[in-house]
Amino acid sequence: MKRLCNLITACSLAAAPAGCASEPSNDPTVAVSEADQAYGAEQHPHLLAEFGGAYQGKQSHYVRTIGQRVAKGAGLGEKCTFTLVNSDVVNAFAVPGCYIYITRGLLAVVGSEAELASVLGHELGHIVARHSQRQERGSLWRTLGVIAVSLTGSDRLTEFAGRAAQLFGLRYSRKQEFEADDLSVNYLRKAGYDVYAAAEMLEDLERQEDFMTATQSRDPARSLPEWTLSHPLTESRIKRARQKARDTGLKDDALPEEQAAYFAQVDGLLYGDDPDQGFVLGRRFAHPVMRISFEAPPGFSLSNSPQAVRLAGPDGVTGEFGGGRLPSNGLRGYTEAVADAVIGDTPAQVLNEVTTRINGVPAITLAIAVRVQDGTVPLSITAYDGGGGDAFHFIVISPPSDAHVAAIRQLFGSFRRLSPSEAATLRPRFLRTLWAGPGDTVRAFADRTADSSPRALFDLLNGAYKDRPLKPGDPVKIVTYGN
Numbered sequence: 001m002k003r004l005c006n007l008i009t010a011c012s013l014a015a016a017p018a019g020c021a022s023e024p025s026n027d028p029t030v031a032v033s034e035a036d037q038a039y040g041a042e043q044h045p046h047l048l049a050e051f052g053g054a055y056q057g058k059q060s061h062y063v064r065t066i067g068q069r070v071a072k073g074a075g076l077g078e079k080c081t082f083t084l085v086n087s088d089v090v091n092a093f094a095v096p097g098c099y100i101y102i103t104r105g106l107l108a109v110v111g112s113e114a115e116l117a118s119v120l121g122h123e124l125g126h127i128v129a130r131h132s133q134r135q136e137r138g139s140l141w142r143t144l145g146v147i148a149v150s151l152t153g154s155d156r157l158t159e160f161a162g163r164a165a166q167l168f169g170l171r172y173s174r175k176q177e178f179e180a181d182d183l184s185v186n187y188l189r190k191a192g193y194d195v196y197a198a199a200e201m202l203e204d205l206e207r208q209e210d211f212m213t214a215t216q217s218r219d220p221a222r223s224l225p226e227w228t229l230s231h232p233l234t235e236s237r238i239k240r241a242r243q244k245a246r247d248t249g250l251k252d253d254a255l256p257e258e259q260a261a262y263f264a265q266v267d268g269l270l271y272g273d274d275p276d277q278g279f280v281l282g283r284r285f286a287h288p289v290m291r292i293s294f295e296a297p298p299g300f301s302l303s304n305s306p307q308a309v310r311l312a313g314p315d316g317v318t319g320e321f322g323g324g325r326l327p328s329n330g331l332r333g334y335t336e337a338v339a340d341a342v343i344g345d346t347p348a349q350v351l352n353e354v355t356t357r358i359n360g361v362p363a364i365t366l367a368i369a370v371r372v373q374d375g376t377v378p379l380s381i382t383a384y385d386g387g388g389g390d391a392f393h394f395i396v397i398s399p400p401s402d403a404h405v406a407a408i409r410q411l412f413g414s415f416r417r418l419s420p421s422e423a424a425t426l427r428p429r430f431l432r433t434l435w436a437g438p439g440d441t442v443r444a445f446a447d448r449t450a451d452s453s454p455r456a457l458f459d460l461l462n463g464a465y466k467d468r469p470l471k472p473g474d475p476v477k478i479v480t481y482g483n
Contacts, residue, residue, distance in 0.1 A: 028075035031128040032098045037079070040097020044081070047101065050307055052086035052277065055104050055270070060084045062265040066113060067100060067120045073190030074124045074183070082120065087305070088272050090208050094123040096132055108271055108431050108477070109204050111463060113258035114197035118184050121191075122198070125183030131176045178240065185244045194255045195248050199241040204463060206238070211460040215453045263475045267433040271479045273304055275428050280304045282452075285321065288426035291418040292386060294321065297407040311396065311411075317404050319396035319411075326391045334391045335364045335383040342379070342395055347371035359416040361385065375400055382412040429479050431461075436470040445470075449478045 048054055060083075067082030080098035088105040095101075100123045102116075110116050126132065172180070181198060188195045245252075273279040278287035280302045286293040296302055296311060303310040311319040327333040352367040362385040369376040377400055383393040394412055398404050429450055436445075442465050446458040459466050461477040470476070 028128050031130060032076065032079045032096075036096040036098070038097070040081070040095050040099040043095055043097075044083075044099055047095065047099075048083070048085070051101075051103075051305060052274070055084040055086040057268070059104065059107060059265060059269050063102060063107070063116070063120075066117050070117050070121045070187050070191045070193075071098075071124060073187045073192075074121065074128060076124065076128070080124070080127070086270075086274060088274075089303070090205070092119050092123055094126045094132065096127070096130075098124070098127050100124065100127070104269055104271075107266060108269060109208055109460065110201060110262070111204060111259065112194075112197065112200075113262040113265075114188065114193040114256070115201045115204065116262065117191060117193045118188055118198040118201045121184035121187035122180045122201075124187060125180030126172065126176070128183060129176065129179050131172055131180070177237070181237070181241050182244055185241065185248065189248055189250065189255070192255055194253055194257045195245040195250050196242065196252045197257060199238050199245060202238045202241055207460050207463050207466075211456050214456045259475065263433040263477070266431055266477070269431040271429045271431045273428075275426065277304055278309070279426050280309070285309050286418060286422075286426055288418070288423040290323075290386070290390065291420070291423045292392060293414075293416055293418050293422075294411065295414040297410045299407070300411070311394075313398075313404065313407065315399050315403065317396065317398045317408075319394060321392065321394050323386070323390060323392040326385065326389050331362055331364055331383060331385045331391065335366060335381065335393070338383060338393050338395065339366060339368065339381055342381075343368070343370065348379070349376075358382075358384065358413055361387075361415065361417065363412075363415075365412060380408050380412075382415075384415055386417075427481050429481055432478050432480050434476050434478065436472055436474040436476060438472050440470055440472075442470055445476050445478055448480070450480050 054060060063084045064082045067080065068078065071077065071080045071082075076098060080100055082100045082102075084107065085101050085103045087103040089103050090105040090109055092100070092102040092106055100120055102119060102123075106119065107116065110119065184198050185195050188197060275288055278285055278290070283296040283298070283300060283302060284293065285295075285302055285304070297313070300311055300313040300317075303312070308320040308322040311317075311321065313319075324334070327337065348368050348370045350366055350368055352365075354365045356363055356365070363382055365382040366380070368379040368381065370379050378398050380396045380398070381393060383391060386392050392415070394415075396408050396411070398408065434445070442458065442462075443455075445462075446455040449455075449458050451457040457479060458476075461479075465474070465476070
């Protein structure tokens, strides 16, 4: 697991480049300035390093091909870069300079090439309307809702706290989302795709919300899909997108959806966690390569990334689990380096330090009080000597009370090494596309889906069959072990 890197994802999170200062315009000829392109090119490798890297395989070429087709419809020619990101988080986002990203998690959920085009068109709409340049630069702490305080000299702490809420993209206003929706419908028409796909894509995201609620894959207070953190999803928005499609004068399916092409391309797509990044299994994290595991307490949720595992708990408790190599001065040196990386120059006091063994693993735990304007904020760090020169750590920030001390101790105490046999049970899953034959049923395909909630996952991936039976020749998506 890599050490956390400093990351600037968009103009609202950093000092804006020269291209971020111009007046908003929906003219595609001025939507991507040279300064924007330089900014996007600079941030591109950092984004990939933070969010899983570019996914390799035929699906990456497919996304680029569809993206370029929609970009031409948007009047942007070949100015844009489209990347399929190796993450199971369901989302897409755009960065100034016309760098568009879609995760393999979202690619698995869409149901046709036209729906994929609508996602890319929506993000192109944000670029053309220069929405990222029009964001309010609010406090990341307020965005998180963790602790409504202003930290003094705490840029690193603020950056750390922000990652949990800023996993992908920006938070756009409702007006900006509507504008991007409208532009997407227009781009679909110009690119030769079914204009009703934009509304159908929003319905896909609504199913994602239903899936997360049904499977309790997030704490109930955080059960919305990641897409909705930056793309507010409502029934009225779906109806609005459908009305915008009608306003074009085209009937549903007057232009192609290219469903067969989509199903052929996504066959074999990695689904869920990448073994190189470890597996999030409910509240449990397990890494088959590093042979480590831990379990979050009830009320906590986990979100995986190549840099760290994000933790979110009740009342704004926020944390992450990461790792690195032991330095020459051993576990103590590693622990001090982690603390310094988070705290920086912020005034802080170590309240307690404990050297111990947790499930047979050498560990050091620090309880730190970080000074803020209105008092102190508790920061807890536990580092582990994982053996073979590897080290791991938790960092947890909690509200200034003792309400969650026991839960945090439980989290720290759950870290353990996996046996070879346990690690061997952690296998990757892949998307498979099949076609229904005579007598095939939804239940039969759902039973072949490798998941703890197979029917719920089948309904997520195949929304068209939630309210009608399968017919011979219907395409379906299931998830299996082995590619």
